Amino acid sequence: MKLKKILNKEQKKKWESLKREVLETNRALPKKGLVIETFGNASGILRFKKISLVVIKPSGVDYDSLKVEDLVTVGIDGKKLDGNLLPSVDTPHHLYIYRNLKQIGGIVHTHSLYATTWACTGRPIPVYNTTHADKFGGEIPCAPYADNRDNHIGKGIIKYRKKEVPAILLEKHGAFIFGTNAKKAIETASELEFVAKIALHYLLLCQVLNRSPKEMSKREATLWRKRHLPGGGYGQT
Amino acid sequence: MKLKKILNKEQKKKWESLKREVLETNRALPKKGLVIETFGNASGILRFKKISLVVIKPSGVDYDSLKVEDLVTVGIDGKKLDGNLLPSVDTPHHLYIYRNLKQIGGIVHTHSLYATTWACTGRPIPVYNTTHADKFGGEIPCAPYADNRDNHIGKGIIKYRKKEVPAILLEKHGAFIFGTNAKKAIETASELEFVAKIALHYLLLCQVLNRSPKEMSKREATLWRKRHLPGGGYGQT
Amino acid sequence: MKLKKILNKEQKKKWESLKREVLETNRALPKKGLVIETFGNASGILRFKKISLVVIKPSGVDYDSLKVEDLVTVGIDGKKLDGNLLPSVDTPHHLYIYRNLKQIGGIVHTHSLYATTWACTGRPIPVYNTTHADKFGGEIPCAPYADNRDNHIGKGIIKYRKKEVPAILLEKHGAFIFGTNAKKAIETASELEFVAKIALHYLLLCQVLNRSPKEMSKREATLWRKRHLPGGGYGQT
Amino acid sequence: MKLKKILNKEQKKKWESLKREVLETNRALPKKGLVIETFGNASGILRFKKISLVVIKPSGVDYDSLKVEDLVTVGIDGKKLDGNLLPSVDTPHHLYIYRNLKQIGGIVHTHSLYATTWACTGRPIPVYNTTHADKFGGEIPCAPYADNRDNHIGKGIIKYRKKEVPAILLEKHGAFIFGTNAKKAIETASELEFVAKIALHYLLLCQVLNRSPKEMSKREATLWRKRHLPGGGYGQT
Numbered sequence: 051m052k053l054k055k056i057l058n059k060e061q062k063k064k065w066e067s068l069k070r071e072v073l074e075t076n077r078a079l080p081k082k083g084l085v086i087e088t089f090g091n092a093s094g095i096l097r098f099k100k101i102s103l104v105v106i107k108p109s110g111v112d113y114d115s116l117k118v119e120d121l122v123t124v125g126i127d128g129k130k131l132d133g134n135l136l137p138s139v140d141t142p143h144h145l146y147i148y149r150n151l152k153q154i155g156g157i158v159h160t161h162s163l164y165a166t167t168w169a170c171t172g173r174p175i176p177v178y179n180t181t182h183a184d185k186f187g188g189e190i191p192c193a194p195y196a197d198n199r200d201n202h203i204g205k206g207i208i209k210y211r212k213k214e215v216p217a218i219l220l221e222k223h224g225a226f227i228f229g230t231n232a233k234k235a236i237e238t239a240s241e242l243e244f245v246a247k248i249a250l251h252y253l254l255l256c257q258v259l260n261r262s263p264k265e266m267s268k269r270e271a272t273l274w275r276k277r278h279l280p281g282g283g284y285g286q287t
Numbered sequence: 288m289k290l291k292k293i294l295n296k297e298q299k300k301k302w303e304s305l306k307r308e309v310l311e312t313n314r315a316l317p318k319k320g321l322v323i324e325t326f327g328n329a330s331g332i333l334r335f336k337k338i339s340l341v342v343i344k345p346s347g348v349d350y351d352s353l354k355v356e357d358l359v360t361v362g363i364d365g366k367k368l369d370g371n372l373l374p375s376v377d378t379p380h381h382l383y384i385y386r387n388l389k390q391i392g393g394i395v396h397t398h399s400l401y402a403t404t405w406a407c408t409g410r411p412i413p414v415y416n417t418t419h420a421d422k423f424g425g426e427i428p429c430a431p432y433a434d435n436r437d438n439h440i441g442k443g444i445i446k447y448r449k450k451e452v453p454a455i456l457l458e459k460h461g462a463f464i465f466g467t468n469a470k471k472a473i474e475t476a477s478e479l480e481f482v483a484k485i486a487l488h489y490l491l492l493c494q495v496l497n498r499s500p501k502e503m504s505k506r507e508a509t510l511w512r513k514r515h516l517p518g519g520g521y522g523q524t
Numbered sequence: 525m526k527l528k529k530i531l532n533k534e535q536k537k538k539w540e541s542l543k544r545e546v547l548e549t550n551r552a553l554p555k556k557g558l559v560i561e562t563f564g565n566a567s568g569i570l571r572f573k574k575i576s577l578v579v580i581k582p583s584g585v586d587y588d589s590l591k592v593e594d595l596v597t598v599g600i601d602g603k604k605l606d607g608n609l610l611p612s613v614d615t616p617h618h619l620y621i622y623r624n625l626k627q628i629g630g631i632v633h634t635h636s637l638y639a640t641t642w643a644c645t646g647r648p649i650p651v652y653n654t655t656h657a658d659k660f661g662g663e664i665p666c667a668p669y670a671d672n673r674d675n676h677i678g679k680g681i682i683k684y685r686k687k688e689v690p691a692i693l694l695e696k697h698g699a700f701i702f703g704t705n706a707k708k709a710i711e712t713a714s715e716l717e718f719v720a721k722i723a724l725h726y727l728l729l730c731q732v733l734n735r736s737p738k739e740m741s742k743r744e745a746t747l748w749r750k751r752h753l754p755g756g757g758y759g760q761t
Numbered sequence: 762m763k764l765k766k767i768l769n770k771e772q773k774k775k776w777e778s779l780k781r782e783v784l785e786t787n788r789a790l791p792k793k794g795l796v797i798e799t800f801g802n803a804s805g806i807l808r809f810k811k812i813s814l815v816v817i818k819p820s821g822v823d824y825d826s827l828k829v830e831d832l833v834t835v836g837i838d839g840k841k842l843d844g845n846l847l848p849s850v851d852t853p854h855h856l857y858i859y860r861n862l863k864q865i866g867g868i869v870h871t872h873s874l875y876a877t878t879w880a881c882t883g884r885p886i887p888v889y890n891t892t893h894a895d896k897f898g899g900e901i902p903c904a905p906y907a908d909n910r911d912n913h914i915g916k917g918i919i920k921y922r923k924k925e926v927p928a929i930l931l932e933k934h935g936a937f938i939f940g941t942n943a944k945k946a947i948e949t950a951s952e953l954e955f956v957a958k959i960a961l962h963y964l965l966l967c968q969v970l971n972r973s974p975k976e977m978s979k980r981e982a983t984l985w986r987k988r989h990l991p992g993g994g995y996g997q998t
Binding site for chain 2: 086087089108109110111135136139161163164166167168169170171173195197198199222223224250253254256257
């Protein structure tokens with residue numbers, strides 16, 4: 051493989067480590083209840099000086115049977131650099147996001163049930179509780195419907211995402227979730243699904259209790275969010 | 288066994304292979320959350336020149352305890368060719384479909400929860416999202432109520448199915464799902480249940496948000512579907 | 525133990541066999557999603573000429589840690605015949621049913637989620653689909669609220685049950701399910717929960733589709749039910 | 762470690778035992794479906810004459826990888842006494858409750874789905890069935906929204922809890938559940954989630970059946986509750 055010659059020892063190590071992480075993240079998708087059959091994928095990126103490596107799931111392959119050697123490595127331009135299988139059909143969207151959001155190291159794409167239910171409406175998910183505030187800090191936006199051609203999906207994501215919110219819904223489609231790495235992105239994907247499920251059930255409960263839904267104020271949401279940001283006090287760092 | 292004498296070596300191999308696939312598919316039904324107790328069954332067919340073999344689940348047997356020798360092999364006319372147990376009471380419906388849809392190699396029948404909930408209404412499931420479009424390409428039809436006598440169910444399925452859609456609901460009953468083989472049919476059964484669940488929750492969410500549900504246009508649905516058809520770009524072939 | 529002296533060899537064997545079945549049935553309650561914590565119990569009865577033995581779960585013991593020696597054996601009058609633990613607080617209701625329904629060999633009591641949701645309304649579950657018809661043949665009745673004193677619960681069950689229906693809801697409480705043995709009763713308990721869940725979701729879907737719910741006719745329900753009764757064609761006997 | 766010198770042999774044994782119980786309780790949170798990712802925590806307290814030891818989950822650590830040595834032990838004043846990791850950010854709330862409710866030995870905090878859905882409304886969960894009555898004896902109160910600063914949350918819990926009810930919702934946040942020990946508290950947390958889920962579904966069912974929801978009378982609820990209190994007849998003591 052050409053790529054093995056281009057990379058130095060340390061870079062090869064990082065690449066192997068990224069492949070293991072992307073493998074584990076893809077395999078975690080059904081375990082976390084975020085996908086059925088083959089509806090979802092995870093990727094990660096290494097940004098070296100001379101080359102960027104994006105490791106992503108192959109198209110249409112079962113999560114349970116997925117092995118590290120099945121993963122596909124492509125360049126930031128989409129050129130295949132390593133792997134015998136065809137990459138996910140969503141690879142262009144992942145790449146478009148990586149090219150436009152330099153701070154991101156991992157992406158998860160799901161059609162998870164409640165996130166997709168919200169996505170069908172084309173509406174954002176408002177902040178109704180502290181779990182939502184902790185992890186997203188504000189409403190989760192929804193990009194208008196885009197078909198699967200060219201960079202329509204990637205462009206919609208970049209245009210409609212909110213800078214501080216690590217996830218976006220795609221109208222009538224599903225969700226893209228970002229993180230500093232793939233592991234972080236799948237945690238957020240799981241939290242998105244949870245928040246989407248609570249939000250729907252909250253609205254149903256408001257209806258039967260004949261109460262108007264109430265959103266959390268931006269001020270309060272920010273207060274909770276701050277604690278979950280690096281250095282904010284949550285976690286071990 | 289008579290059948291063992293009729294088949295040549297290669298045909299026997301294919302028959303053994305089909306039995307393993309039908310066994311695995313039936314055993315996967317509860318694991319995929321598509322059945323409780325014994326409410327569902329899967330079959331597969333081998334169409335040889337002189338004889339067709341349909342392998343199907345025995346009636347009322349638990350999935351977990353099912354063994355390959357419990358499976359029943361019948362001819363396309365329903366005559367039992369192999370096996371000590373009685374075949375599923377739904378065998379006539381499977382056979383009727385195999386006789387009328389020559390391109391089909393596997394069938395799954397379920398009373399899965401959300402598919403059956405839609406079936407209770409007698410209404411088709413409209414296309415509300417790309418997951419639905421990817422896998423079904425159009426609304427999932429519902430055959431009018433039929434009792435369990437003669438070929439009432441089989442006839443309704445053939446009459447009301449839509450040519451390009453690999454699943455059909457049966458009013459007040461459940462669903463039949465077709466595929467090129469049993470494994471493919473159960474994947475579609477799982478996707479049907481998922482799509483039925485999202486569709487119900489989407490309508491509930493529309494109600495509480497006071498919005499009208501919007502279907503995807505036929506043109507857009509076809510675009511997504513095409514990619515998932517053989518040669519369309521999805522998967523490894 | 526006195527009981528070991530009273531029973532002959534064959535009776536002892538049957539008793540041991542019953543204890544294993546009651547153990548397995550109780551342990552299956554959480555696995556089938558029919559109970560949380562310790563909310564549910566199963567029993568079985570042996571009706572010998574001189575004595576009847578009812579084997580039942582001990583009160584408040586976790587299902588996972590339950591062992592055969594933890595089970596309690598009582599007489600049809602409630603007198604403890606074997607076991608070191610206290611029997612379920614619901615033992616009097618089980619006994620009352622066994623005394624009044626001689627054909628029954630096993631009972632399961634649950635507070636399973638959707639059965640209990642229906643029970644909260646005090647309303648029967650109408651027949652909306654073939655799964656319901658197959659297993660219950662008609663609407664599942666609901667006994668009016670009764671407190672936990674004396675034989676109030678048992679009396680309500682006997683008074684309001686429908687002869688041909690193997691389950692009854694208890695208003696604001698849960699369900700009792702009967703069978704020829706405990707294994708059969710828990711299968712029916714699982715089917716009751718499934719049918720209760722579909723019925724609720726069907727009504728929700730009717731509401732959002734602005735359609736009136738439609739029950740299956742008694743004639744049709746009976747047709748499906750007949751096939752599931754012994755000798756009706758379903759299963760292996 | 763200083764603490765090992767302060768405690769006598771018997772106290773050390775109790776401390777080790779508490780750590781094991783708090784470990785098991787935290788690890789049980791995802792298994793019981795009460796948390797996703799790291800949204801929840803459990804603690805226990807030992808009240809010795811000269812010192813009280815509160816053992817609690819470290820902040821932001823996965824439940825599955827949690828080991829006994831990861832747990833943090835703090836004094837009733839919040840001073841860290843043992844452990845290398847940072848304690849849960851919710852530690853001040855646990856401590857505030859322990860200081861004010863001397864009879865309590867364990868606390869569980871969750872954002873479980875249906876409890877949080879109710880919490881979003883700011884409304885208590887009324888008593889609709891015997892499961893609720895058995896375990897809570899009356900409606901489950903909801904403390905008004907409080908931010909995460911100082912003792913706002915602890916104070917709200919102490920002010921709005923109902924003396925005889927072992928759980929309280931926090932508006933737009935989640936729930937705190939108390940027990941004589943951590944194991945008992947998590948059982949109650951699981952029962953709270955179950956009761957919250959039934960209550961929501963009951964209200965939805967009432968709506969589609971066009972019936973008014975009916976609460977259980979205080980008199981009846983107390984009757985069921987009494988049986989579940991120590992000495993009331995339920996369980997083995």
